[in-house]
Amino acid sequence: MDNFELVILLLDATLRTSTPLILAALAGMFSERSGTINLALEGMMLGGAFSAAAVAYYVGNPWIGLLAAIGTTICLSLLHGFACITHKGNQVVSGMAINILMSGLTALVGIALFAQGGKTPSLDHGSRFQPITLPGADAVADVPVLGSIYSELLSGHNILVYVAFLAVPAAWWVMYRTRFGLRLRAVGENPGAVDTAGIGVVAMRYRAVMCSGVLVGMSGAYLSTAQGASFLQDMTAGKGYIALAAMVFGKWRPFPALFACLLFGFLDAAATRMQGVILPGIGEVPVQLVQALPYVLTVVLLAGFIGRATPPKSLGRPYVKER
Amino acid sequence: MSDTMHQMHGAGETGAVQPAIELRGIDKRFGAVHANKSIDLKVEKGTIHGIVGENGAGKSTLMSILYGFYQADAGTIHVDGRLCDIKGSEDAIAVGIGMVHQHFMLVEPFTVLENVILGVEGGAILREGVDKAREELRRLEREYSLDVNPDAIVGDLSVGLQQRIEILKALYRGAEILILDEPTGVLTPQEADHLFRILETLKQQGKTVVLITHKLREIMAATDNVSVMRQGEMVAHRKTAETSPEELSELMVGRKVLLRLEKGEAAPAATVLEVDNLCVETSQGVRKVKNASFSVRAGEIVGIAGVSGNGQSELLEALGGIRAVTEGQVLLNGLDVTPGRGVDAAELRKRGVAHVPEDRHRMAMVTSFSAKEAAILGYEDDATYQKGIFLNWHAISDATEHMMSEFDVRPNDPDLKAANFSGGNQQKLVLAREIMRDPELLLVGQPTRGVDIGAIEFIHKRIVAMRDAGKAVLLVSVELDEIMSLADRILVMCDGSIIGEVSAAEANERVLGLMMAGVDPHEAKAAEGSA
Numbered sequence A: 001m002d003n004f005e006l007v008i009l010l011l012d013a014t015l016r017t018s019t020p021l022i023l024a025a026l027a028g029m030f031s032e033r034s035g036t037i038n039l040a041l042e043g044m045m046l047g048g049a050f051s052a053a054a055v056a057y058y059v060g061n062p063w064i065g066l067l068a069a070i071g072t073t074i075c076l077s078l079l080h081g082f083a084c085i086t087h088k089g090n091q092v093v094s095g096m097a098i099n100i101l102m103s104g105l106t107a108l109v110g111i112a113l114f115a116q117g118g119k120t121p122s123l124d125h126g127s128r129f130q131p132i133t134l135p136g137a138d139a140v141a142d143v144p145v146l147g148s149i150y151s152e153l154l155s156g157h158n159i160l161v162y163v164a165f166l167a168v169p170a171a172w173w174v175m176y177r178t179r180f181g182l183r184l185r186a187v188g189e190n191p192g193a194v195d196t197a198g199i200g201v202v203a204m205r206y207r208a209v210m211c212s213g214v215l216v217g218m219s220g221a222y223l224s225t226a227q228g229a230s231f232l233q234d235m236t237a238g239k240g241y242i243a244l245a246a247m248v249f250g251k252w253r254p255f256p257a258l259f260a261c262l263l264f265g266f267l268d269a270a271a272t273r274m275q276g277v278i279l280p281g282i283g284e285v286p287v288q289l290v291q292a293l294p295y296v297l298t299v300v301l302l303a304g305f306i307g308r309a310t311p312p313k314s315l316g317r318p319y320v321k322e323r
Numbered sequence B: 001m002s003d004t005m006h007q008m009h010g011a012g013e014t015g016a017v018q019p020a021i022e023l024r025g026i027d028k029r030f031g032a033v034h035a036n037k038s039i040d041l042k043v044e045k046g047t048i049h050g051i052v053g054e055n056g057a058g059k060s061t062l063m064s065i066l067y068g069f070y071q072a073d074a075g076t077i078h079v080d081g082r083l084c085d086i087k088g089s090e091d092a093i094a095v096g097i098g099m100v101h102q103h104f105m106l107v108e109p110f111t112v113l114e115n116v117i118l119g120v121e122g123g124a125i126l127r128e129g130v131d132k133a134r135e136e137l138r139r140l141e142r143e144y145s146l147d148v149n150p151d152a153i154v155g156d157l158s159v160g161l162q163q164r165i166e167i168l169k170a171l172y173r174g175a176e177i178l179i180l181d182e183p184t185g186v187l188t189p190q191e192a193d194h195l196f197r198i199l200e201t202l203k204q205q206g207k208t209v210v211l212i213t214h215k216l217r218e219i220m221a222a223t224d225n226v227s228v229m230r231q232g233e234m235v236a237h238r239k240t241a242e243t244s245p246e247e248l249s250e251l252m253v254g255r256k257v258l259l260r261l262e263k264g265e266a267a268p269a270a271t272v273l274e275v276d277n278l279c280v281e282t283s284q285g286v287r288k289v290k291n292a293s294f295s296v297r298a299g300e301i302v303g304i305a306g307v308s309g310n311g312q313s314e315l316l317e318a319l320g321g322i323r324a325v326t327e328g329q330v331l332l333n334g335l336d337v338t339p340g341r342g343v344d345a346a347e348l349r350k351r352g353v354a355h356v357p358e359d360r361h362r363m364a365m366v367t368s369f370s371a372k373e374a375a376i377l378g379y380e381d382d383a384t385y386q387k388g389i390f391l392n393w394h395a396i397s398d399a400t401e402h403m404m405s406e407f408d409v410r411p412n413d414p415d416l417k418a419a420n421f422s423g424g425n426q427q428k429l430v431l432a433r434e435i436m437r438d439p440e441l442l443l444v445g446q447p448t449r450g451v452d453i454g455a456i457e458f459i460h461k462r463i464v465a466m467r468d469a470g471k472a473v474l475l476v477s478v479e480l481d482e483i484m485s486l487a488d489r490i491l492v493m494c495d496g497s498i499i500g501e502v503s504a505a506e507a508n509e510r511v512l513g514l515m516m517a518g519v520d521p522h523e524a525k526a527a528e529g530s531a
Helices: A003-033 A041-059 A062-086 A091-114 A146-154 A159-177 A179-189 A191-196 A201-227 A239-249 A254-274 A287-305 B002-012 B059-066 B089-094 B112-117 B126-143 B159-172 B189-204 B216-222 B245-253 B312-319 B345-350 B360-364 B371-376 B393-406 B423-435 B453-468 B480-486 B509-516 B521-530
Strands: B021-030 B033-043 B048-053 B074-079 B082-084 B097-100 B177-181 B208-213 B225-230 B233-239 B271-281 B287-297 B301-305 B327-332 B353-356 B441-445 B472-476 B489-494 B497-503
Touching: A003 A041, A003 A146, A003 A159, A003 A179, A003 A201, A003 A239, A003 A254, A041 A062, A041 A091, A041 A201, A041 A239, A062 A091, A062 A201, A159 A179, A159 A201, A159 A254, A179 A191, A179 A201, A179 B126, A191 A201, A201 A239, A239 A254, A239 A287, A254 A287, B021 B059, B033 B059, B033 B074, B033 B225, B033 B233, B048 B059, B048 B189, B048 B216, B048 B245, B059 B177, B059 B208, B089 B097, B097 B159, B112 B126, B112 B159, B126 B159, B159 B177, B159 B189, B177 B189, B189 B208, B189 B216, B189 B509, B208 B216, B216 B245, B225 B245, B233 B245, B245 B453, B271 B312, B271 B472, B287 B312, B287 B327, B287 B472, B287 B497, B301 B312, B301 B453, B301 B480, B301 B509, B312 B353, B312 B441, B312 B472, B345 B353, B353 B423, B360 B423, B371 B393, B371 B423, B393 B423, B423 B441, B423 B453, B441 B453, B453 B472, B453 B480, B472 B480, B480 B509, B489 B509, B497 B509, B497 B521, B509 B521
Parallel strands: B048 B208, B048 B225, B097 B177, B177 B208, B301 B472, B301 B489, B353 B441, B441 B472
Antiparallel strands: B021 B033, B021 B074, B074 B082, B225 B233, B271 B287, B271 B327, B489 B497
16 A cells, blocks of 8 residues: 555545544534533533434434434533523533433433443444445546545545535634624623623523534434444543534634644544554554544643633623623 | 602603603612612703712612613603613613613624624624625714724724724614713723713714713713712702702712812821832733832822723732732832742731732622621731630620721621621721731722722721821822822823823823823923913
């Protein structure tokens, strides 16, 4: 296998590993730009993954599974909203509570329904999202460089990968070019300004966390019905937190967050590739070290490089009318 | 009570021109606090109507009810003679009421245009409304001579300009009635004058303006009519031309008050505090105090004037030992006490520096503590408060009671929670704690912020008494009246630098105002001379 082929394969894997991160990071952005910290991404993703796999298994249709996942995560985001927006609770505590709840609940329901140790049964071909061959991909496959980029790198992914990448410009457009986005950003900066402009702060924030729910639901469904073929216990393995880190790294903006997700996705893909590879002068890199790399990088980046990122001013602060 | 009020007003209502706003029997409670007691108010169309009252008199609550921020428990609101049910800001906007809040309701990272259209975007997609909004904004700016660049980021603009955006926001929403809540608190006197000119223009265009303030000078200068509130009640309505500051202040407080502080000549003696080339930076590396040098002598009050946020807070915190100094030196009676170099707030206290911080609730006291706990903060190690390894609560209670009677803190109850005292009484307790230690140097910031007029008089007298007892006093205040009536020498700070010094005798509002805006003192005085 030549180097070019290797690069293509690595980038191809990057697209697949970054997809759930992108969707979740955008989800986090909608919530946090409106002022609600969303640490619950991890648990919501897990809940979405479980619902998608379980429902797709029963119904035999990944689209119904996707809807179930989105339904689950919207419910969870409303729960988060109820605690944080309506009752002005601590947003971090609520988020963590949802994460712990979903980690236990998905395993519990999984065992109760399928008795496979918290797994869901493997999905067959028709119950999963299948790769899509872009038009003309086969025809140009033999064209050097560009042809293989198109046919191997860009073509042949499942629909959710394309949705995730299209969601980035779409989220940008909603955020910066629509009335909804303007109000959403305003409510995260100065809810008082929104309130005095005659717009309901609570309703605005609920809408934002629901957007968050929709996106993170897709990311969960991707894990269990597109990338994988079943739900595994705690299968998110911190992806929700990494997505959150990517969002912070991207300064709460869609495109920078996309690049952060691609970086994390690339490291993840590279980690898989690096296993068992013998590097000249170093020898075989321990698998654990390679696997830890994305997490180490997260810590380093968050600690060192983005010190000056300014979060939305009212992030984490429930809106209380002052006397 | 409020029912009979209604009838009385109903019967008397015969005039052809309806008032722009009429409030009848507005009543509002917050738990135990009766913030508005059956308030009646008429504001004539096309006038500037002032509402004065001390802090906590209920002015802001009343206006918040009018703007739909709170709901009244009882009473009705009539706009242009029509009964209005104002349940939220959107209802107020719909009947043509606009409000400029004391703390601006602006989204700082947004552009001026985005702030103005927020809530009235004119379509789900921004572009549809934006061009029209830009056109409309230009027209409004021309009409009322409010110059603002619509594409500037609001956070980068000065407070004076931000306030204009608030006014533009209201006008853009078609406001016929504009309420301004304490609009001049953050402005230089020149900016305030500009604001009053804008209000005058608005009035000429037929708009009605309601101006809420506690500054009598502004009421006298800018309004046509004035209503006075005291402890939640509307106590008087006057035509501005037929009243005087003395009468208004008496109405506000309920008794005669001295507006002008009587004090003798200062007799400055030896230098107590000497500050040399002091620089202070924030943790982000922003230089807030730039090469400040000055001295304070025993027996004099040195005032530091400036628009809020020009480095005076950081200077005071550094001298109080709670903020490290990046450069320069501080000498106390000739000894080096530069904060951050082995000297902290506790050490300074031991050496006779008392510090009354600017922000009472954040730095001077713990509001959930009882008065006696608050009264020993910072001195809890003092031997008289100890009994073995425990605190001697008897001694503390006695000491607190003594402080409270000496400084007229009401109620005199050492066990009452600090939060339950009024602002003035909290401040008197803090001053008692610091002054009764008999310090060499008193550092005091905003001594009368959020304090009622009666207590202001008392606090000012105590500060002058400190001076007369031969102590050095450094006063930081954004209230020019306070600086001018207390200080013997006035230093003006702008953008972290001390622009210059003016003696109390030659100080006046115009000179200080120009200096606060960064004009060189010689030029400021020359401009004053030629004017």
